[in-house]
Amino acid sequence: MSGEEAPARQQQESAEEKTENPxxxxxPSEAAQEGEPSPAEEPADExxxxxxxxxxxxxxxxxxxxxxxxLTGYGGYDKVKLQVKxxxxxxxxxxxxxxxxACGLNFAExxxxxxxxxxxxxxxxxxxxxxxxxxEALGEEVTDRKVxxxxxxLSRHGLWQEVVVVPASQTFIMPESMSFEEAxxxxxxxxxxxxxxxxxxNVRAGQSILIHMAAGGVGIAATQLCQLLEDVxxxxxxxxxxxxxxxxxxxxxxxxYRTRDYAEEIRKISPKGLDVVLDPLGGSDTQKAFSxxxxxxxxxxxxxxxxxxxxxxxxLAVAKTWYNQFTINTLRLMHANKAVCGxxxxxxxxxxxxTQTMTRLLELYTQGKIKPRIDSTYHFEQVGDAMRRMHExxxxxxxxxxxxxxxxxxxxxxxxxxxxxxxxxxxxxDENKMETGTEEVxxxxx
Amino acid sequence: MSGEEAPARQQQESAEEKTENPxxxxxPSEAAQEGEPSPAEEPADExxxxxxxxxxxxxxxxxxxxxxxxLTGYGGYDKVKLQVKxxxxxxxxxxxxxxxxACGLNFAExxxxxxxxxxxxxxxxxxxxxxxxxxEALGEEVTDRKVxxxxxxLSRHGLWQEVVVVPASQTFIMPESMSFEEAxxxxxxxxxxxxxxxxxxNVRAGQSILIHMAAGGVGIAATQLCQLLEDVxxxxxxxxxxxxxxxxxxxxxxxxYRTRDYAEEIRKISPKGLDVVLDPLGGSDTQKAFSxxxxxxxxxxxxxxxxxxxxxxxxLAVAKTWYNQFTINTLRLMHANKAVCGxxxxxxxxxxxxTQTMTRLLELYTQGKIKPRIDSTYHFEQVGDAMRRMHExxxxxxxxxxxxxxxxxxxxxxxxxxxxxxxxxxxxxDENKMETGTEEVxxxxx
Numbered sequence: 001m002s003g004e005e006a007p008a009r010q011q012q013e014s015a016e017e018k019t020e021n022p023x024x025x026x027x028p029s030e031a032a033q034e035g036e037p038s039p040a041e042e043p044a045d046e047x048x049x050x051x052x053x054x055x056x057x058x059x060x061x062x063x064x065x066x067x068x069x070x071l072t073g074y075g076g077y078d079k080v081k082l083q084v085k086x087x088x089x090x091x092x093x094x095x096x097x098x099x100x101x102a103c104g105l106n107f108a109e110x111x112x113x114x115x116x117x118x119x120x121x122x123x124x125x126x127x128x129x130x131x132x133x134x135x136e137a138l139g140e141e142v143t144d145r146k147v148x149x150x151x152x153x154l155s156r157h158g159l160w161q162e163v164v165v166v167p168a169s170q171t172f173i174m175p176e177s178m179s180f181e182e183a184x185x186x187x188x189x190x191x192x193x194x195x196x197x198x199x200x201x202n203v204r205a206g207q208s209i210l211i212h213m214a215a216g217g218v219g220i221a222a223t224q225l226c227q228l229l230e231d232v233x234x235x236x237x238x239x240x241x242x243x244x245x246x247x248x249x250x251x252x253x254x255x256x257y258r259t260r261d262y263a264e265e266i267r268k269i270s271p272k273g274l275d276v277v278l279d280p281l282g283g284s285d286t287q288k289a290f291s292x293x294x295x296x297x298x299x300x301x302x303x304x305x306x307x308x309x310x311x312x313x314x315x316l317a318v319a320k321t322w323y324n325q326f327t328i329n330t331l332r333l334m335h336a337n338k339a340v341c342g343x344x345x346x347x348x349x350x351x352x353x354x355t356q357t358m359t360r361l362l363e364l365y366t367q368g369k370i371k372p373r374i375d376s377t378y379h380f381e382q383v384g385d386a387m388r389r390m391h392e393x394x395x396x397x398x399x400x401x402x403x404x405x406x407x408x409x410x411x412x413x414x415x416x417x418x419x420x421x422x423x424x425x426x427x428x429x430d431e432n433k434m435e436t437g438t439e440e441v442x443x444x445x446x
Numbered sequence: 447m448s449g450e451e452a453p454a455r456q457q458q459e460s461a462e463e464k465t466e467n468p469x470x471x472x473x474p475s476e477a478a479q480e481g482e483p484s485p486a487e488e489p490a491d492e493x494x495x496x497x498x499x500x501x502x503x504x505x506x507x508x509x510x511x512x513x514x515x516x517l518t519g520y521g522g523y524d525k526v527k528l529q530v531k532x533x534x535x536x537x538x539x540x541x542x543x544x545x546x547x548a549c550g551l552n553f554a555e556x557x558x559x560x561x562x563x564x565x566x567x568x569x570x571x572x573x574x575x576x577x578x579x580x581x582e583a584l585g586e587e588v589t590d591r592k593v594x595x596x597x598x599x600l601s602r603h604g605l606w607q608e609v610v611v612v613p614a615s616q617t618f619i620m621p622e623s624m625s626f627e628e629a630x631x632x633x634x635x636x637x638x639x640x641x642x643x644x645x646x647x648n649v650r651a652g653q654s655i656l657i658h659m660a661a662g663g664v665g666i667a668a669t670q671l672c673q674l675l676e677d678v679x680x681x682x683x684x685x686x687x688x689x690x691x692x693x694x695x696x697x698x699x700x701x702x703y704r705t706r707d708y709a710e711e712i713r714k715i716s717p718k719g720l721d722v723v724l725d726p727l728g729g730s731d732t733q734k735a736f737s738x739x740x741x742x743x744x745x746x747x748x749x750x751x752x753x754x755x756x757x758x759x760x761x762l763a764v765a766k767t768w769y770n771q772f773t774i775n776t777l778r779l780m781h782a783n784k785a786v787c788g789x790x791x792x793x794x795x796x797x798x799x800x801t802q803t804m805t806r807l808l809e810l811y812t813q814g815k816i817k818p819r820i821d822s823t824y825h826f827e828q829v830g831d832a833m834r835r836m837h838e839x840x841x842x843x844x845x846x847x848x849x850x851x852x853x854x855x856x857x858x859x860x861x862x863x864x865x866x867x868x869x870x871x872x873x874x875x876d877e878n879k880m881e882t883g884t885e886e887v888x889x890x891x892x
Contacts, residue, residue, distance in 0.1 A: 337793055
């Protein structure tokens, strides 16, 4: 993600700096439980606590409090807890304080909860790589943002909070027509898809591409972005109940990977092979992907979703995925005339490229050429349900988290697409309706 | 190379078909020695003999003879022999007969002579992947070529002959202003460079690139093609005596790899790394190349020139190169956000792509944007000297072979660039002048 200093890390740094910068009158916050049914495991070492160490704190800020999610340990859904932090976070010169309206859930957070995402610091830690909201305060040196700006935010982690403090350079002004949910759904999936397609693979008009998990966040983004070019043939894997939706989104040939050998299906239609394969699966699927490429074709590996099966870490799945990890030598690459690339937004430190690409994506949104598809929204206290939805591959598009408390009697907002196809193998578990539809698991890591 | 049916292979097929198609009155040719000082090793199984098995032979064709080079076994320069073939080759429907004026020498032929180029059939065989000449006869179905057309020809092997028969689809009409030497120098080097730069790496304005062997055939082609884009920074390795020439050709930072650690030099100038590295060397240099890439950078391996040291196969160099062969897994690629590609024109079977690219290259030539640099020309009987020149890295640009016999008293035509730099480590061995200059060994395989 852009920015070396993710909010949570900054806050950790702030805590560490306490000896140098004596604490203000504001006492260290005590996290409180709210709307969280399971007994709270108080984080032993609260890293993201709002302990302002620089800015003087006005008396009224003593009552400033906000909701935040914490990963308290590795394991199942219950390891993510809702807490209330007290005390207004301090702002450094180049930072802004954002009142968060919506957060994106990514596959990285599912991996992180299982202890398999090395970019997430050890618990207790606040996850969250993307959010949207309104700027509420500016650091002294910030001149290109103003209070009231609607922004989307990208970070390495730490954004699943009602209030975040981030460098202004990690915020992007939202187009007027964009909803907060869309803004929270865009950064990770669309940056990933755009960079893979146009920076790495250089997809061109008339080419063919395989998009695994075509109903996932990156899958939908990549499918939409392929429509920028003339005559791109998109093969997309998804369970049968999602085929109608992904076809409408631009997938030329939907393939039900649960009932058919997708490689065989593709070879029937494109015996010469494919120009591009996007592989979020890893393991033996990467070998399949490589063999599906035509000469001069490009394989981009951007995840190892095959590692993840159930709610908790599955050592067998991990071992199998790593055992089958694709390894290649240059002689084989030369004989095949093929390209193999790796992509991981989390490890990409080129802020200029990220900013350029985000600017381009927001243009495309304004032009109506891309539009994030929201699968469902969950309040912070429902984060376990949100994760389950993604884990069990019931989403079509993005799962969104909302910091605002769930009202009494409010039903969980989610809208599984009715399974209208004949294939009954897939069970939709969350049947509540909302405006934007449902979707399959985003297996991508980013 | 384009075309599944290379001439020599066709001729082999013709020979094999003899049982079905009884030989004509034309006797199998007896190869004769001409201008070849060493005793001839008659190929045991003459594959490319002109044994017309289809077209009726007119009486005057009985005296039809032409010069051809043969690889008679694996080893040193003396393994390539000049012979005279008799009898006019027959033409199939879609083929043309070309009177060859100039042939290109490629690194693949140096490898082939050492028994290290698996695409060249076993000796005895006629090497030669590119040539230029004039069409002298047409097969019945050929409508888009006419007798007298000046063409360049691309094939897998078999073109080092005074007369070749090839599918018309493997010939390309030469621009009017192009010399036969230029036409023979263009196909392999420029196709390789163009496809790597624009099909695989997608080089863009403002990027940086490392071109090893920048004074070699592919090196010069790649440097010229980079000039099509604004503001591309080209790092080029070559011995010091060639720096002036390659700088004039467009290399921004020439680096003498013999006296300096090129990776260190590049890091001083571009601490963030490079967007693209073209690697014809293999072995440990590939690892260096990978580490020189910036995130989102692309490495293209297109040879293993480090395998080749002396005139004969050096098992130690081969073992060392293979031992150090670059192998990578997808996890490492993801963490690095990098692309690794392999390119080998010889293994590329996409004729449509080759034809499109060649058409583009000929346009660029006509527009004055590319121009093959001829290092030197050698007559067929001097093929050993030509190979030595490339092997010992004395060429700057392309080494050309001429089928026409060397006249008495004619000196070898070659023009080493005077070693004007202060670096005296490199010895120029061939000091004869000609119009177009000299160059370092083309280490690339294609």
